[in-house]
Amino acid sequence: MEFKDYYEIMGVARDASPDEIKRAYRRLARKYHPDVSKEKDAEARFKEVGEAYEVLRDPEKRAAYDQLGRRPQGEDFQPPPNWNFEFEGEDRGGGHSDFFEQLFGGLGGLRGRAGRGGFRSRGFDTHAQVDVTLEEAFHGATRTLSLQRVELDKDGKPRPRVQQLQVKIPAGVVDGQQIRVPAQGEAGAGGGPGDLFLQLRLLPHRWFRVEGRDVWLDLPITPWEAALGETVRVPTLAGRVDLKIPKGSQTDRQLRLKERGLPGSPPGDQFVVLKVVVPAADSAAREALYKQMAAAMAMNPRAAMEG
């Protein structure tokens, strides 16, 4: 078991006042709270910070923790043989480290939760984030999750256990959407286990941008495809399709491929944004061609800005 330096995690001195600890927690919560953070490891950091705060904000737990003395973060650690900490009061929920569980009993999800409104006796809901690619969002996917469980053994002692759970992610999920897995949260003191909620995060795609169920694609085209019109092959989530570029198109023209976005009711559309790419004048012959065009097709695209 690894030692956790809660002071280091919160970035406070060992003699920090309760106010300083609270301020540090507030600052870190704004930085790492999964609801507000864009940091990659926000969820893990927020759990760590929450655990540190849970200990340091509580004078009893803090005093008990301080008795252990100072050790390097991550050092192999076993609680002293006579360690016996009975704590009372609120419990902020599961997801504690082994270190915390060993020190503070950490019955976590096994105790009931008064909950908002005070009528809840079932176990905690568990929340986890699941990253999905756009292809997976389109086709659906199956994920195997490893869940940390705490169970009572035959002597009534809590024991951690890892449970594997296969979850089917339906086709047509969108960013930020949740999947509820009933009764797969933590065990309750009565009234059954809580639910497991999986928040889906759509990973960025090389070409496609996603807005709700609509998919946007920037499509590079040549000046002659734009000017003369042409049928070109365009990637969609379901494979390539033929798209007719209308004659006389300009950059930023938007074309809609109806119902080629993410599935749903109604399904999303794919929008194609044309981007005219100009060939380089990198030879004498090409330069001559551009000059010929300048002479034969004189135009002033900035006419509206002048005068």
Added chain:
Amino acid sequence: MTEPIRVDLLDETVEFSLEDLCRICGVHERLVVDIVEEGVIEPRGAVGAWRFTGVAVTRVQRVLRLQEEFEVNLAGAALALELLEEIERLRRGGR
């Protein structure tokens, strides 16, 4: 390893009653009414026969987490939620 487990996709096609929503979110009805009055979620149907979509579950949970963990009132949490959603939309390149 067994067959994939049954899941509920919390999107706008599923509908929950007020009782369902309270049970899933672990909150009291009174709190849901407050959240509706704050304009965070919009029920369908008449008072007494409210229906909520799966998206409401996520918004209720998020607004309550913000409220609890940042010690702000419901109006403040609702504002934070809307600004966060706006940022997420913009970051995805939305328009």
